Amino acid sequence: xxxxxxxxxxxxxxxxxxxxxxxxxxxxxxxxxxxxxxxxxxxxxxxxxxxxxxxxxxxxxxxxxxxxxxxxxxxxxxxxxxxxxxxxxxxxxxxxxxxxxxxxxxxxxxxxxxxxxxxxxxxxxxxxxxxxxxxxxxxxxxxxxxxxxxxxxxxxxxxxxxxxxxxxxxxxxxxxxxxxxxxxxxxxxxxxxxxxxxx
Amino acid sequence: xxxxxxxxxxxxxxxxxxxxxxxxxxxxxxxxxxxxxxxxxxxxxxxxxxxxxxxxxxxxxxxxxxxxxxxxxxxxxxxxxxxxxxxxxxxxxxxxxxxxxxxxxxxxxxxxxxxxxxxxxxxxxxxxxxxxxxxxxxxxxxxxxxxxxxxxxxxxxxxxxxxxxxxxxxxxxxxxxxxxxxxxxxxxxxxxxxxxxxx
DNA sequence: TTTAAGTAAATAAACATTTACTTATATTTG
DNA sequence: CAAATATAAGTAAATGTTTATTTACTTAAA
Numbered sequence: 344x345x346x347x348x349x350x351x352x353x354x355x356x357x358x359x360x361x362x363x364x365x366x367x368x369x370x371x372x373x374x375x376x377x378x379x380x381x382x383x384x385x386x387x388x389x390x391x392x393x394x395x396x397x398x399x400x401x402x403x404x405x406x407x408x409x410x411x412x413x414x415x416x417x418x419x420x421x422x423x424x425x426x427x428x429x430x431x432x433x434x435x436x437x438x439x440x441x442x443x444x445x446x447x448x449x450x451x452x453x454x455x456x457x458x459x460x461x462x463x464x465x466x467x468x469x470x471x472x473x474x475x476x477x478x479x480x481x482x483x484x485x486x487x488x489x490x491x492x493x494x495x496x497x498x499x500x501x502x503x504x505x506x507x508x509x510x511x512x513x514x515x516x517x518x519x520x521x522x523x524x525x526x527x528x529x530x531x532x533x534x535x536x537x538x539x540x541x542x
Numbered sequence: 543x544x545x546x547x548x549x550x551x552x553x554x555x556x557x558x559x560x561x562x563x564x565x566x567x568x569x570x571x572x573x574x575x576x577x578x579x580x581x582x583x584x585x586x587x588x589x590x591x592x593x594x595x596x597x598x599x600x601x602x603x604x605x606x607x608x609x610x611x612x613x614x615x616x617x618x619x620x621x622x623x624x625x626x627x628x629x630x631x632x633x634x635x636x637x638x639x640x641x642x643x644x645x646x647x648x649x650x651x652x653x654x655x656x657x658x659x660x661x662x663x664x665x666x667x668x669x670x671x672x673x674x675x676x677x678x679x680x681x682x683x684x685x686x687x688x689x690x691x692x693x694x695x696x697x698x699x700x701x702x703x704x705x706x707x708x709x710x711x712x713x714x715x716x717x718x719x720x721x722x723x724x725x726x727x728x729x730x731x732x733x734x735x736x737x738x739x740x741x
Numbered sequence: 742t743t744t745a746a747g748t749a750a751a752t753a754a755a756c757a758t759t760t761a762c763t764t765a766t767a768t769t770t771g
Numbered sequence: 772c773a774a775a776t777a778t779a780a781g782t783a784a785a786t787g788t789t790t791a792t793t794t795a796c797t798t799a800a801a
Contacts, residue, residue: 543799543800543801544798544799544800544801545799545800545801571789571790571791572790572791572792573789573790573791583791583792583793584792584793584794587791587792587793592791592792593790593791593792
């Protein structure tokens with residue numbers, strides 16, 4: 344039996360993300376992807392049932408999965424609040440700034456009904472997506488370290504500015520001066536922490 | 543000369559937004575849109591040069607324009623910081639929660655290269671998009687009311703949580719209980735204000 | 742009567758997916 | 772141990788559909 348060429352599978356994934364990042368989700372076609380990867384369209388269908396299946400697997404496994412791993416690296420839910428937050432912020436910042444295609448597809452996940460649905464289903468199936476963060480926040484609410492808000496609200500308050508900063512980072516990457524530095528990110532993180540902390 | 547039917551133009555705009563919100567930008571086609579509006583595809587081309595032109599005008603004029611108007615209603619850049627922020631937050635919240643299709647297309651504006659480019663070009667052409675907010679923030683930095691960050695960074699810190707809250711609002715609209723109330727939004731706004739204020 | 746607004750149907754290109762075939766190699770067989 | 776075989780991996784080209792856009796015509800009212 345002829346063995347499968349793993350490089351081709353990798354090419355499919357990475358080029359699909361590249362096309363989406365450069366030309367948009369609405370401009371990704373199976374034939375364009377096959378051509379970019381130097382393979383026959385049929386080869387994509389050996390691994391993926393159809394286009395929808397490809398997009399969802401790309402989003403859930405390649406993007407969300409890798410993102411979760413990167414964000415939680417060296418994070419411990421028992422950490423002190425400020426230390427934990429800074430770890431999460433820096434992990435997210437470093438991962439996303441080095442993986443723009445993943446960032447772009449994550450952004451599409453907030454717009455595209457197909458991807459949005461896939462994200463919610465993953466959450467329901469596997470319990471909470473970022474459960475260590477969930478427990479970290481729950482503990483600090485109980486400890487009275489931070490204000491008491493529902494989890495989803497807390498995430499909006501604590502992490503959404505970071506995503507906008509990553510976006511600014513990419514914007515400035517095409518300009519003469521990059522203003523979004525690690526120091527600035529940490530400074531913003533401190534601002535967010537100051538807002539949510541009790542006392 | 544036969545007069546143009548304004549209802550048809552309105553139908554094109556509102557149905558395009560509706561299709562995008564329900565099925566995604568990637569599933570909007572000119573023929574589908576024409577069918578939904580009960581008109582010939584040609585009629586769309588009387589008003590718009592091509593699909594790209596339609597999407598950009600929809601985004602810039604219909605969505606961003608109306609959004610800017612709604613957000614700045616009864617806002618005065620001379621307002622005290624807390625009062626101004628709360629006004630901006632409530633205006634945004636009320637407008638978006640009643641205009642989900644606009645919210646969805648705005649989200650697409652953060653992913654789709656086509657729309658993203660259109661947004662940046664509008665900003666460059668017309669100077670700053672939300673200039674009263676720009677001046678409001680600049681003044682409060684000078685007054686030492688708030689921490690000194692670049693404008694784009696400041697916007698990430700001050701307004702991005704609100705967009706996530708609107709998203710949560712729509713999520714909860716399909717569930718038994720709506721947890722995102724005006725009171726909660728104001729409470730989140732206060733949290734953000736507390737973080738950014740000096741002292 | 743003029744003319745832009747509008748239509749139905751056509752066009753050509755691009756699309757997702759399939760058909761019919763070829764290739765490479767792990768395993769079996771002589 | 773080498774030739775034969777089986778078989779999934781892979782290809783090129785075709786399928787039928789949908790796409791954006793246009794052509795050729797009709798309609799309404801100033």
